[in-house]
Amino acid sequence: MATLFDVRNLEVKYHTRAGVITAVRDISFDVQDGEILGIVGESGCGKSTVASAMMRLLPPNGRISRGQILFKGRDLCTMREDELRTLRGSEISVIFQDPMTGLNPVFDVQSQMLDVLRAHTRGQTTPSLRQRALQMLERVGIPDAAERIHYYPHQFSGGMRQRILIAMALMSHPAVLIADEPTSALDVTLEAQILELIRGLRAELGTAIIYISHDLGVIAQLCDRVVVMYAGQIVEKGDCAAIFRDPRHPYTRALLAAHPSHRHNVERLAAIPGRVPDLTALPAGCRFADRCEYAEPLCHAQEPGYVLSDGRQVLCHAGIVERIAGTQVAKAGTPVEAGPLVLAQPQVADVLVATEGLQTYFRDRVGMIAALRHQLPAAVRAVDGVNIHIHRGDSVGLVGESGSGKTTLGKTILRLVNSTNGRILFDGQDITHLDDGSMRPLRSRMQMIFQDPYSSLSPRMKVSSLLIEPFQIQGIRVDPREKVSELLAMVGLADEQADKYPHELSGGQARRVGVARALALRPEFLVADEPTSGLDVSVAASILNLLKDLREKLGLTYLIISHSLNIIGFVSNRMGVMYLGRLVEFGPTAEIYEHPAHPYTEALLAAISEPDPQMRDSQGRRVLLQGEIPSPKNPPPGCPFHPRCQYARPDCARQRPELTAIGPDHLVACFYPLCLGTR
């Protein structure tokens, strides 16, 4: 095996208004022919800076101030721009996170692919290049590639665009592919498909891959070797299996412990306290010391060097590495004994929120002429006949791919979106058609935590005003200072935050303010829409713990919407699975994870990337969900899932299965539920 990349003591500086920032320091690693190297760490740790430096594509204010980047023995740092250009795209390719902006919207796919090919090949005719482009599209799994090669980017979905970008990156058979969070913007099911594709292409073309991700699960499933980064430094690097089995750096351990997993039955997640240090004001000594559970006085005084431990390099003091070596990753709190969960027996009187045949359709705006001719556009059936019962004190999780109608269902229940049909019952009262005035007193009993923490906080109001607003609106007299400080304390924020504007808060803090505002009026029912989206693992863990604590303390009832089954597994005791606006399975979370009854649930569970390389061996068991979720404007006839279902039988296309009980408290909308052994 030949060494492709050899990065030695790389240091990158950014010149900013605040001064010169050393973004990454003393980075050394190598990439061997045909291997997949993972770079993992929280945001702001310098992963993308390293990738940009390796392409010599740093932003104008960035500079490589020290070190070498040897590619096949030649130093990229001293290369001229025209030499670099011949390497980029032909020897080194890159794919980025956002597939929506990676393609030029005004050219069709073929001309964009031919552009790349022409830049790197000489003396080939256009038809032969076109043939190559077409083959590549077929290889990455674009159906009807011969026809679709003439499509424009907007005619493809996000997953398809990422496939096209991969095809473009690999067309010239590069030696190295740098992939910067290529699946972070995609659903788990698509993520699993793309990972499978990347794995297959590596085996077939022998391309080495540098895979950058914040997601430990993806890294564990894909990589041969791993580099863990923290605050601009490599803290641990070595063999993937070894790092996940027995991490030797406290940060790696903390990251793994903070990762929610439905396979580990834990009470609380081990959140990492604090946040990644500001690169302009680095602490003396070890950069992780302030957040490290193993920290000793030495750590705050002296910067550690690299220690070789079990064939891995660890940036930590030797004494601590020895102490850590071989011990189990501590998932904080007392691990719950695996076994049947004790569930509160449902009673009819206990139902807090219920919907009956709830439908929410959206229609596009129509032009005047079309309206006069009664040409109504097809409705988007965001929620299409949902019956859900949420018991008081329960925490109900709602999962499904994006476009399955989870958020719309949550908002319709809260009457933020008007329903088209059906009924909504809150504490026995029909609230489907209540007017604003009659809804107002009920509003204080049901609240929502929004997906985007910044967008949901009015940008020109201070935190204190935001937290007092609910009382003003409801006309409740309170002592503002006392109340604000009480609410901030409840979500674990200091009093100083009261005087800040939302944009001055970090993502985790903004989320906590959102939680505090939602809980200000002491609601009984709380809808949380993707409560951890956009947050790093360590911060997400603390938010999930907070939600769990508050539920116990205040006796709340939750509806938690998430695309992540790991999160749902951690915070909910009952869950619903949605597909194309319908509930396809509903029941106790533990039971569904153990024995999924609907093929869609099984596929979702199989698509989870576990932070455990051992799971890769059970690859054959993985049921990869093919294709993508169809348009809710025109759902397939019969069972809406049948075109993607690997167990589908002819009658699935003819008739639509209704939600029926297959066990106590376990409902499924399938003619042939998996766990009943009818297959």
Next chain:
Amino acid sequence: MESVSRPSSLSARLLDRVPVLGQILQRPLGALGFVIVLVFVVVTIFAPLIAPYDPAKQDFKNLLTPPSRVHILGTDYVGRDTFSRIVYGARVAVEAAFPAVSIALFFGLLLGMLAGYTGGWVDGAILILVDSIHAFPMMILALVMVALLGPSLTNVVIIIAFAMIPGYARVTRAQVLSVKENDFVEAELNLGASTARIIVRHVLPNILGPLVILAAMDLPGVITFEAALSFLGLGVQPPTPSWGSILSDGFRNIFITPWPIVASGLTLMVTTLGFTLFGETLRDVIDPRLSGTKGI
């Protein structure tokens, strides 16, 4: 409830804005614009102290004189002091420009918010109305209106305000449409807030930035337009001095003395330039796209 409803004191808001002025002064062109605007403002406020003569006082012994120690910019055809007339002309420019822009801003804001927030057929109707006004050439509109209403400063203000409403209505509507998409509007609804509260406390503060910029950039145009109308004799009536009327008076005697034309023309040009530079720098400094990214 009043005790808690002060979101941020005036001083806090001013402090929030002061960096904007600091940033404007950091840019050479912005600083130049700011100085010109400042001089203009000082002149209008202290006109009686600055002007050596009554702008309407006629002096038949000194007709059409060139600049001298007595009349630093000379006199016009009835012996009025040109410098004093230009100083007082600045007042007319302000009296026309600020009310016109304010009225246009007020009605534009009202229509735009109604259209953007309500949507549906109200939106459609307002758009048709606004587009019809916009489709009318401003100068023709002015001529027709003056013919109907008669020439006066008040009518000039009404005409200009009317013609500018579409711009403000459209910008407001676009801003409201984008602000409305934010989750915080939904969060307010979810707390049971009334529409009025959402508009006044949450939508309005978030759309004012671009409108202030638009108003600042409209001012020089309005000053020029007022001068143009007065030049044509459709604006302020004699003996009230306006830069436009000084220009047109000067034209009749251009071969005897060019000074009234040179002085008023240059003043108009420099003032317009100053306001334009100031407005453009203001836009660059508080461009909503840039200030929007600051938080994330």
